[in-house]
Amino acid sequence: MSGAPDEFDLIAQLFAPLSASYPGAFNLTDDAALMDVPPGRQVVLTMDAMVAGVHFFADDPADLIARKLVRVNLSDLAAKGAVPFAVMLAAAFPQGIEAEWLRAFADGLGQDVAEFSIALIGGDTVSTPGPLTLSLTAFGHVPTGRALLRSGARAGDLIWLSGSLGDSALGLRARQGQLTDLNPLHRDFLIHRYLLPQPRVALGPALIGVASAGMDISDGLVQDLGHLARQSGLAAEIRLADLPLSVAARTATENNNSWLACILGGGDDYEIAFTADPAQTQRIRQLADDSGVALSAIGQMTAGQGVAVMDRQGKAMEVAQRGWRHFSNAGEQP
Ligand code: ADP
Ligand code: MG
Numbered sequence: 001m002s003g004a005p006d007e008f009d010l011i012a013q014l015f016a017p018l019s020a021s022y023p024g025a026f027n028l029t030d031d032a033a034l035m036d037v038p039p040g041r042q043v044v045l046t047m048d049a050m051v052a053g054v055h056f057f058a059d060d061p062a063d064l065i066a067r068k069l070v071r072v073n074l075s076d077l078a079a080k081g082a083v084p085f086a087v088m089l090a091a092a093f094p095q096g097i098e099a100e101w102l103r104a105f106a107d108g109l110g111q112d113v114a115e116f117s118i119a120l121i122g123g124d125t126v127s128t129p130g131p132l133t134l135s136l137t138a139f140g141h142v143p144t145g146r147a148l149l150r151s152g153a154r155a156g157d158l159i160w161l162s163g164s165l166g167d168s169a170l171g172l173r174a175r176q177g178q179l180t181d182l183n184p185l186h187r188d189f190l191i192h193r194y195l196l197p198q199p200r201v202a203l204g205p206a207l208i209g210v211a212s213a214g215m216d217i218s219d220g221l222v223q224d225l226g227h228l229a230r231q232s233g234l235a236a237e238i239r240l241a242d243l244p245l246s247v248a249a250r251t252a253t254e255n256n257n258s259w260l261a262c263i264l265g266g267g268d269d270y271e272i273a274f275t276a277d278p279a280q281t282q283r284i285r286q287l288a289d290d291s292g293v294a295l296s297a298i299g300q301m302t303a304g305q306g307v308a309v310m311d312r313q314g315k316a317m318e319v320a321q322r323g324w325r326h327f328s329n330a331g332e333q334p
Pocket of ligand 2: 031
C-alpha cells in the first residue's frame with residue numbers, strides 16, 4: 001500500500017478492529033449493524049460534527065482530533081445519564097490525505113474506544129475537495145423513562161457543575177498565542193483541556209434518581225444554562241464566587257478581568273450542569289468523593305426566566321459575552 005490506503009483498506013485494516021467487541025457490527029463487513037438493547041433500557045442517541053478550521057485546527061494531532069470527536073459526543077450522553085456503548089463515524093477526508101495521518105487518527109479512535117469500553121459499529125467514508133469533516137453518532141442506554149432531560153428542573157433546585165470551568169476557552173486563547181505571561185505549566189494544562197476534553201461518563205449514570213435535569217456545557221455556561229432554564233420554564237441564578245476554577249484558570253483571570261467572559265461564555269468545557277433538590281446535597285457530595293470528579297453548587301433555579309450572574313456582593317452582573325452562538329459568530333473559533 002503506497003500513499004493513502006483506499007477506502008476498503010482503511011475500513012478493513014484501521015477501523016474494523018475497533019468493532020471487534022460488538023458482534024452486531026459484523027467486523028464492518030456488512031451494509032449495516034444490528035443493535036440489541038438490554039431489557040428495560042432505552043437507547044440515547046446524539047451526533048456532533050467537527051470541521052477543520054472551525055472546530056479544530058487542521059494541524060492538531062490526528063489522534064487528538066479523533067479522541068475529541070469521541071469525547072464531545074460521550075459528554076452529551078453523560079449529560080442524559082446514559083452509559084455509552086457504540087459510535088458510528090461519517091468521515092469526509094480531503095483528497096490526498098496521508099496514510100500516516102489516517103493511522104494516527106485510527107489509533108486515537110482506538111484508544112478512546114478502549115478507554116470508554118465502546119465499539120465503532122459502522123459509518124461511511126467519503127473524499128471531499130473541502131476541509132476534513134467528521135461526524136460521529138454515539139449510542140448509550142438509560143433505564144427506560146429515566147434519562148436526565150433539560151426540562152426537569154424545579155424552582156428551588158440547586159444548580160451543580162462538574163469539574164472546572166473556562167479551562168478550554170482559555171486554552172484556545174493560549175494556543176492562539178495569547179496569555180503569554182502565564183507560566184508554561186498552566187498554559188500546557190489549559191491547552192490540554194482544550195485538545196482533550198474529559199467526558200463525565202461515570203458521573204452521568206450515577207446522577208439518575210439524584211438530578212432533576214442535566215445538560216452538558218459546550219457553548220458557554222451562561223448560554224447553555226439559559227437553554228436548561230427555558231426548557232424547565234424557570235430562571236437560573238448563579239454566583240460568580242462559587243464557579244469552580246482550576247488553579248491555571250484562576251491565575252489567568254486573577255489580574256485580568258477581561259478573561260471573565262471566557263469563564264462565563266467560553267465554549268468547549270464539556271462539563272455537566274445538573275439541577276437537584278437541596279435534599280440530595282449529601283448524596284451529591286458523596287458522589288463527588290466516590291467518583292473523584294469535583295461537583296460544585298453554583299446557584300439555584302427560581303421562578304422567572306433567563307440567567308442571572310451574581311457578583312461577590314450579590315448584585316446581578318452584566319454579561320458581555322453570552323457564549324458562542326453558532327453561525328452568527330462565524331470565524332471567532334479557530
Ligand atoms: P456502502 O457501500 O453501503 O456505503 P461501505 O462500503 O461504505 O458501504 O461500508 C462497508 C462497511 O464499513 C459498513 O459496515 C460501514 O458501516 C462500514 N464503514 C464505512 N465507513 C466507515 C467509517 N468511517 N467508520 C466505521 N465504519 C465504516
Ligand atoms: Mg452497502
